[in-house]
């Protein structure tokens with residue numbers, strides 16, 4: 473190729489998604505993704521950075537071309553050591569619809585099995601994508617999903633939407 477001749481771009485490879493345990497340096501991207509979602513409660517940047525240190529083993533990130541494009545943050549419920557509580561899940565808008573969120577949840581549950589077999593999360597009643605995500609995850613994993621009201625408007629000091637509790641657990645035998 474002569475100097476200054478434009479380089480012909482190579483055909484783009486299929487998008488490769490990888491999943492890993494978050495590290496402190498991922499905290500800033502989690503904050504950005506939560507901010508850009510315009511759906512999640514945006515916590516302080518400090519909260520996301522701290523989460524990536526102290527709750528990294530119950531959280532997971534997805535990378536596309538080496539850049540974090542989605543995450544699940546969670547913790548083990550102190551009263552129920554068999555239960556993962558999913559605090560937040562989000563995927564960058566341009567990467568949605570590619571089953572990344574479903575794979576994030578599957579990857580995290582696979583990593584925590586067999587000690588953790590139940591999952592809880594709260595969802596605002598109007599969040600159809602989130603309800604579909606957790607319903608699909610329950611179906612794939614042979615878990616039963618049920619929901620009940622948890623936090624109502626009176627529990628919040630501001631105009632926060634109510635939050636319903638969703639429980640994914642093995643069906644009774």
Ligand SMILES: CC(C)(COP(=O)(O)OP(=O)(O)OC[C@H]1O[C@@H](n2cnc3c(N)ncnc32)[C@H](O)[C@@H]1OP(=O)(O)O)[C@@H](O)C(=O)NCCC(=O)NCCS
Nearest residue numbers: 511561562563568569570571572573574601602604605608
């Ligand atoms: C919810 C969210 C994480 C889903 O991410 P995603 O990678 O696009 O989800 P997936 O491609 O893995 O799809 C999971 C399921 O949800 C369904 N789904 C995804 N987006 C949907 C939408 N907008 N409406 C209805 N269903 C939807 C998919 O069809 C799939 O269903 P299936 O398992 O039955 O096939 C993403 O939309 C997001 O980041 N939203 C903003 C943040 C948010 O609301 N987070 C949840 C509250 S904590």
